[in-house]
Amino acid sequence: MKLTIKSLPSLVLIAVMFTACNSSGTSNGNRGALASTAAEKVYVAPGEHDEYYAFFSGGYSGNLTVYGLPSGRMFKEIPVFSQFPTNGYGYSEETKPMLNTSHGFVPWDDLHHPDISQTNGKLDGRWIFVNGNNTPRIARIDLKTFETEEIIEVPNSAGNHSSSFITENTEYVVAGTRFSVPVPQQDISIKEYKGHFKGALSFISVEPETGRMNMKFQVMMPGFNYDLSHPGRGKSHGWFFFTTYNTEEASTLLEVNASQNDKDFIAAINWKKIEEYVNNGGGTKMPANYAHNVYEHATHGAKSTMLKEVLTVDPTEVPGAVFFLPTPKSPHGCDVDPTGEYIIGNGKLSADLTVHSFDKMIAAIEAKKFDGEAYGIPVLKFEDVLAGQVKSGGLGPLHTEFDGKGNAYTTFFISSELVKWNVETREVIDRQPNYYSVGHVMIPGGNSAAPFGKYAVAMNKITKDRYLPTGPELEHSAQLFDISGDKMELLLDFPTHGEPHYAAGIPAEILAPKSQKIYRLEDNKHPFAVLNGEDTRIERNGNEVHVYMSMIRSHFTPDNIEGIKVGDKVYFHITNHEQDFDVPHGFAMIGANNAELLIMPGQTKTLVWEPKQVGVWPFYCTDFCSALHQEMQGYVRVSPANSNIEPSWSLGE
Template sequence: MAAAALVSASMGCKPTTPDAASVGDAAERVYVKPGTHDEFYNIVSGGFNGQMSVVGLPSGRVLRILPVFSAHPENGYGFSEESKPMLNTSHGYVPWDDLHHISLSQTKGEHDGRWAFGNANNTPRIARVDLKSFETVEILEIPNSSGNHSSPFITENTEYVVASTRFSVPLGGDAERDVPINTFKENFKGTVSFIKVDDEGHMSIAFQLVTPGMSFDLARAGKGKSHGWFFFSTYNSEQAYTLLEVNASQRDKDFIMAVNWKKAEEYIAAGKGKMTKAKYAHNVMDHNSHIATSTMMEEVLQLDPVELKDIIYFIPCPKSPHGTDVDPTGEYIVGSGKLAALIPVFSFTKLMKAIEAQDFEGEYAGIPVVRYESALHGEVKKPGLGPLHTEFDGRGNAYTSMFVSSEVVKWSIETLEVLDRAPTYYSVGHLSVPGGPTAKPHGKYLVAYNKITKDRYLPTGPELTQSAQLYDISGDKMQLLLDFPTIGEPHYAEAIPAALVEPNSIKFYKLEDNTHPYAAKGEGQARVERKGKEVHVYMTSIRSHFSPDNIEGVKLGDEVYFHVTNLEQDWDVPHGFAIKGANTAEILIMPGATQTLKWVPDRVGVVAFYCTDFCSALHQEMQGYIRVSPANSDVELKYSLGETGPQ
């Protein structure tokens, strides 16, 4: 023991760990001078907060949180009468979801700055955010889906957005869905939905592929030469239905599923699709009235790719692939087997040749499986541990996140050599290079979105902020520039040059375009009307008063609807409205728009309401009173502004 101790002492004490400093002039390179703007918008998924956030790059500053799938009391989204239908589903009102991935609209493979799409993972939905107003303008529920994770990836001209299932489940009528869980192999199916996006951005489900029961994880559209194809990573080809962490990790290879969607279109044109019953909500926000309507859809077109040949092929891919990413040329498809010790890169040209030559190693659930070696361009050897996602810089390099070894690995697509490594803090998930998933990446920066934060910031109890890191990737070596905290738990994000978005940003809504049926487009139209038990207040707001601001004649048992129109026609003058005891939230009304807060008074008295958005020097004076009388009272309904009575 003494000898052992001597040896140990002579070896010195504890081993040293890798050094992790940023470059010396990093502060200067991320500093955005007061009064100047960031170079990129980073549209970041919020994960379990169900929202998107808008972050400026390179500063890492959060500019706004955009409510998408979660109610947002801050501005009344999901609480106001106008926005409630946005969160309607076939299950009723669902005010929360888990938003994982962002896709920005593209034209000819490049960002066009029109829309951002986001997915709801839990109650499957796809949302479209308008990048002019930064508002959620459409939400489409996905029927026959469970765990909408492999979504909302997009084709190079925004022809389609896809949504596929993470959890296979039994489909069909009640009798077909009520089956024992252990009949997974016979009864459980996955679906891949192709959602058509029209020129106005409106979404509709064009068709659904009904696939063997397995889990779809992520996806990317082909581009350039591979346009017309879509690639989906799959796992649980073991078809496990319990203890997946072990039972879905047994096969040496799962698959990347290649979908020829042009072929699917041909089958549909030939009438081969089957219209099936389905119930799902389609919610649209009207641009002029700012009123959302929810329509319940009743059927969806399905295709069976086992029966309809040549729509899908499987490519074997090692160990439960997570990301599947297509390089800017459309030639290379990178599969990131999260449990694999290498990264396979497939060649689209070779894949096409193998399919042509029917170079298959067999079938899986009736679908041909292409021979691994025949589709393979090559493998990146020893890249790191836990490869998850790959982005591209447009200069022939790929960047893969390594969850287990907490690093970003840069490698050459052509030679498959590892060129550089940079540590992340800690356990990186998605990466985002501006334009990374497009045919023309803008390069310059890479953001790593991390899953573990630990000691990077001042601690805030057990729950910590999530963390991101900004790297400069313009040189040979990646350089860490900045750590910045993020909102929610970001998964994927896309970044777009400010020049493509900033000039189109709406400053306010034109009052003359307001088609809200309860709008009061001037103080002359302000009024209060009773319809039975409903009291409708056509209210206006302008600095620094509401009209009317004295209301009497409301009785217990009434439902009061405050329809507040913001008469301002200037930039950055929203008004808010809140009233004591409302079981909803405030409403925040943009200039030119009308929003409605429903209030059910529960006691007799005079109740105050006020403006919640600090609008002017006399904001504190922006208030009003409403008198509530007993149900049997004969107080007359009246309203006024600026009237004073006899004392």
């Protein structure tokens, strides 16, 4: 159904129209069928909706961005690991605990790989998981509210890069360290790296109903670098695959010293076997210190807990659980096709792609055909597990996704191109240049058993001249391809916000109907909420003053406050009494030293202000909310510290 809005709206009509428009997310096919040019293919007319959501990692922004496909328009930035002045995330009292870690408050991170929750190998659109790369963490974002609900730190890790990928029923979200480190951390020379450092691969269980995460176990692997990972699916469900590099275990000048071996490994982990082992009491508990932060929608508040223990597993103690598949050369991407049969290792210093066969791997394991071992872990023979190689003709393969129609799409950084090839025959079908130096590629559902093979998005590392110049610092750039035909067709360049390392796409029809519009006031359990007008008040407790405030178009209650003194710590607990969709109010206190708040309908948030100067200081709404928005303001009088003035206020509702 296609819906175009033509009539002149009045404010009264908006609510009615929204109901009608809600279904326009399903208008996919029509427009596509009619479109003839690239311009028409990417154009989403006013009043129509995009066909797909695409969640792009922001890399060093620490946040996640939400785009529409095919338009390439950015709909939202979801703060995850970084402070976000726009809505006060990481500044407001309710959200500050989300950024707690074992080494204190960390205002930022480097976010890499989003993965959407699955049921039976298919995207279910309940949550999206992302990893913090620097301070090793995994976050879970609720896809009803598009808010970060939970962050768990990953102990014994450093550079949480081969993360966060989920198993086909979202049993686990898996996180692997990129850097190996001493476990436990200790004061040893860097020269002692070889043989003394460990790489932790973490399996974090996900509670099926709530999504709540729990650090189930860590597999303590040899001191290689663990670069990327993907789950087995279908017949290989129960296994997880990780690329390794620096099997040389160099600790300096890695660009030379970690590129010596002709083959590194893909590590195959039978997590079902290890799960059974730990469920039967296997593994070793070791002391660890890591944060688990949970945001509760009912209280609109986050709580941070420090965990003290982690269960570790020595892979040599679980026979049949871990194997190494030799893979040329410093493989980066580690991708599994929708059937679960093929495990593709993209040797980033190699021209050819290595395609391993799951069936052959199992046969070799059963036949115990090993080529020695590494730190007690059996190494399979390359030729025993190889399905074949793709003679790509490209250089610097990084990542592969799938269209669900038997084709794979591999990015080549050095030759700067996207190459389409047949998974079974391993023949190259098509190639298209990328501008410039592509990293990841994303096909909606491309990391699941059931991809939606209409569009592919290339995420490029170099932008240069693709857009109007903006000084030395540029946004990165994505390119959208139509992959519905035999040949890929470049449709659109669009800039991305931050550095997208990866993205996850999902059809709008799965996600859009679930999206929450408001927080219901009746569900508001914030301890300092003002649910009725008569509860607005001010309470002093020593130097602490609590202002219980409500806001509704176009008024703060109270709007005149006296009796605040220099040296006080003033908590503004503000409840937005609106119950209409898209009527946030903001709160800014002139002279406040922390961020403003953006408060959604039905929500309560708290801003702390420590006034330093005597005077009369205004506050105001920062979100243009009505014709009388500019009148939505008030004043606070600040008296000297030694004043005897008592708290007073005027204008309850």
